Amino acid sequence: xYDPENRLTDAYEPEVGNLPNEDGGRDEENVVKTxxxxxxxxxxxxxxxxxxxxxxxxxxxxxxxQVQKVEQxxxxxxxxxxxxxxxxxxxxxxxxxxxDLYEVRRDEPLSIHAxxxxxxxxxxxxxxxxxxxxxxxxxxxxxxxxxVDPAGGVLEDDYTVTGSGTMVATGTIExxxxxEMSLGEARDLAIRAVNAAAERxxxxxxxxxxxxITDEGVEIDAFDDYETAE
Amino acid sequence: xxxxxxxxxxxxxxxxxxxxxxxxVEYAREAVKRGTASVGVRxxxxxxxxxxRHARSPLIERDSIEKIHEIDSHVGVASAGHVADxxxxxxxxxxxxxxxxxxxxxxxxxxxLTKEITDYIQQYTQTGGARPFGVxxxxxxxxDGEPRLFETDPSGTPYEWQAVAIGGSREDIQTFLEDEYxxxxxxEAGIELALRALASVNEDGLDATGVDIATIDVESEQxxxxxxxxxxxxxxxxxxxxxx
Numbered sequence: 001x002y003d004p005e006n007r008l009t010d011a012y013e014p015e016v017g018n019l020p021n022e023d024g025g026r027d028e029e030n031v032v033k034t035x036x037x038x039x040x041x042x043x044x045x046x047x048x049x050x051x052x053x054x055x056x057x058x059x060x061x062x063x064x065x066q067v068q069k070v071e072q073x074x075x076x077x078x079x080x081x082x083x084x085x086x087x088x089x090x091x092x093x094x095x096x097x098x099x100d101l102y103e104v105r106r107d108e109p110l111s112i113h114a115x116x117x118x119x120x121x122x123x124x125x126x127x128x129x130x131x132x133x134x135x136x137x138x139x140x141x142x143x144x145x146x147x148v149d150p151a152g153g154v155l156e157d158d159y160t161v162t163g164s165g166t167m168v169a170t171g172t173i174e175x176x177x178x179x180e181m182s183l184g185e186a187r188d189l190a191i192r193a194v195n196a197a198a199e200r201x202x203x204x205x206x207x208x209x210x211x212x213i214t215d216e217g218v219e220i221d222a223f224d225d226y227e228t229a230e
Numbered sequence: 231x232x233x234x235x236x237x238x239x240x241x242x243x244x245x246x247x248x249x250x251x252x253x254x255v256e257y258a259r260e261a262v263k264r265g266t267a268s269v270g271v272r273x274x275x276x277x278x279x280x281x282x283r284h285a286r287s288p289l290i291e292r293d294s295i296e297k298i299h300e301i302d303s304h305v306g307v308a309s310a311g312h313v314a315d316x317x318x319x320x321x322x323x324x325x326x327x328x329x330x331x332x333x334x335x336x337x338x339x340x341x342x343l344t345k346e347i348t349d350y351i352q353q354y355t356q357t358g359g360a361r362p363f364g365v366x367x368x369x370x371x372x373x374d375g376e377p378r379l380f381e382t383d384p385s386g387t388p389y390e391w392q393a394v395a396i397g398g399s400r401e402d403i404q405t406f407l408e409d410e411y412x413x414x415x416x417x418e419a420g421i422e423l424a425l426r427a428l429a430s431v432n433e434d435g436l437d438a439t440g441v442d443i444a445t446i447d448v449e450s451e452q453x454x455x456x457x458x459x460x461x462x463x464x465x466x467x468x469x470x471x472x473x474x
Contacts, residue, residue, distance in 0.1 A: 011329045011332035011333040012332070012333070105342070105345075106339060106341070106342055110334070111334075111336065113334075113335060113336070114333075114334035114335060114336050117333070117334055117335040117336075118333060118334060121332070121333060
């Protein structure tokens with residue numbers, strides 16, 4: 001654990017709280033998972049993150065129909081919950097605490113690249129098992145979208161998709177993305193991608209949650225169906 | 231001679247005197263004054279740190295007298311006081327600079343590095359069985375494209391400066407800097423001011439082997455030490471050299 005007496009301890013651990021211990025012996029059948037389709041699209045004026053709202057048990061049962069799978073973790077950044085709900089929730093709380101601590105200490109927010117690096121370090125260092133979030137945000141350098149994989153891989157892209165509906169949603173965005181597109185156009189494209197995944201992926205569905213991130217902040221809205229979202 | 235009453239309060243570092251003073255910390259400040267001076271000058275184009283490192287014998291290898299240290303490619307430190315104590319703090323700063331890169335994949339800011347050092351120093355003013363650091367540091371570097379210059383003292387307080395001196399003859403050099411400093415200097419003018427400031431308290435003049443200078447340029451963001459020849463050239467140009 002990070003030791004405040006010795007500030008040079010592990011660079012890969014949170015300063016507040018602990019990384020979860022080993023996952024061994026967890027009852028996989030009863031772990032609530034998101035299944036999920038989460039989409040992040042970067043435009044010149046901001047970032048759109050869209051997710052579905054379904055949580056499932058053992059891949060057979062819809063255990064929740066109104067999950068909010070995107071959370072603000074920084075004044076101008078948000079992250080998606082993908083994989084084990086418990087792991088993802090604690091991951092988000094940890095990152096939010098670290099981002100707040102950094103900002104209050106240094107009087108400036110973490111850059112999105114630093115935030116994604118920190119997320120990758122935590123994912124790699126501690127078994128937040130099977131999480132695969134998207135980090136999206138805006139900083140001095142502009143808009144950024146990163147995917148973070150369970151082994152700590154951190155990759156930036158113009159747009160990225162994670163979760164069980166990845167194949168379907170990516171197909172919807174592929175060829176339609178344009179770096180010049182407006183935030184509104186990116187929003188529509190993200191909704192279409194989540195909708196397509198909801199139609200074909202059993203782990204995704206029950207509406208859409210949208211996060212609109214600009215240099216002003218993060219706005220998150222939930223919609224029961226895809227038409228009203230548009 | 232001091233009376234027994236006062237002595238009691240300078241035995242333990244963690245003991246306040248009745249009038250609220252920590253004598254050990256004040257003694258540590260005296261240790262800084264016994265060291266040769268270091269000077270820092272912040273200009274629009276970068277930061278200059280310079281240190282007086284004159285040798286006590288011509289037989290010593292000059293390079294073994296280290297008063298200016300690279301912390302990371304964009305940050306340097308000059309020290310005054312106990313060199314051995316300085317080395318400990320410099321290693322803290324070097325490791326912390328790398329921790330920042332590992333953790334955030336970004337260079338550490340000069341301010342946060344300074345505060346890591348001063349927080350470390352402060353622990354030694356509050357922990358029993360240890361003594362405070364008998365050294366002051368100048369932490370100079372580039373942060374978000376801006377030049378920054380900080381001082382750390384034995385109490386663990388960070389200060390930011392436009393131009394500052396630490397170590398022996400500090401007051402005199404500081405007065406010199408206050409008279410001569412101008413905000414719109416370029417880096418070369420900063421080097422000149424730093425050398426003149428060190429020379430202002432050296433009656434015999436400076437000699438290139440007895441001065442250490444480093445710059446951190448805003449453009450390159452790189453810590454660079456001046457070669458002895460370059461220092462000698464400037465000393466001659468500014469007529470600051472000794473008779474050798």
